[in-house]
């Protein structure tokens with residue numbers, strides 16, 4: 001089980017992500033695993049702590065992770081100077097191998113792709129990444145590959161290192177799609193030789209709570225970008241997609257302010273917003289916190305390039321709801 005911080009003492013093993021780091025680092029201490037990510041912070045908490053009771057640190061090749069009886073939680077840093085296909089396929093193959101051999105399903109992945117919108121050797125780097133990732137899923141799962149795709153985010157980062165953090169669990173999750181968007185794994189080849197490998201959201205029910213992982217959500221309808229050059233339209237379209245997904249997750253109250261959320265048993269609602277342009281922060285921060293009834297410190301805003309050149313923002317969420325027991 002992963003518990004909110006407040007319930008646990010300092011001795012509980014945890015995986016930490018520190019955004020806005022000057023330099024990258026992936027390290028182990030007894031009972032902790034820590035990734036320092038050089039993704040610039042714009043606002044809100046830049047530290048994430050995921051508690052994993054009873055977990056033990058492991059290292060396999062370049063992967064560092066904590067393993068408990070029901071979860072894996074970890075990260076990898078890969079140097080990628082040239083084309084991305086091969087190193088990404090290798091990293092994903094190893095991750096899928098680690099999970100499968102130990103009996104875990106991937107629930108959520110965060111990808112940070114260096115210079116994501118740049119083209120080298122005739123193919124945009126995000127498309128190179130998609131190709132390598134897809135090949136790894138296909139090699140592991142064959143024709144069934146789409147049935148194993150986790151919720152994910154994929155955004156840009158500077159430098160020449162690829163970063164990935166992941167959560168896997170023993171529970172086979174429920175995978176959800178958005179009926180107003182083409183599933184990303186069915187995007188047509190206009191968006192690259194192989195589509196992105198992720199589900200729009202994943203639901204995991206265990207120990208009396210349901211955790212919903214909402215993938216990075218952007219201003220896309222069908223498979224087309226909506227509102228190029230228009231932050232307000234992009235924000236409204238993104239929120240509309242989020243509402244559709246929260247409805248499907250049975251988590252609508254998580255969008256309706258603290259009282260309604262608490263009353264419905266929502267015990268966690270963490271939103272993260274990636275902005276291509278730091279100048280968009282004041283507007284988008286006001287719109288998002290207003291819309292969700294959040295205090296401004298309750299959402300994290302990071303500066304990152306988004307996987308499509310025309311997109312200026314992407315929003316993701318982790319929500320948790322008590323589904324049994326009294327509250």
Ligand code: 3EB
Pocket residue numbers: 111152153154184196197198215216217218220307308
């Ligand atoms: C989209 O809907 C926007 O490549 O893993 C969102 C979440 C996006 C994850 C990924 C990409 C990814 O296609 C981009």
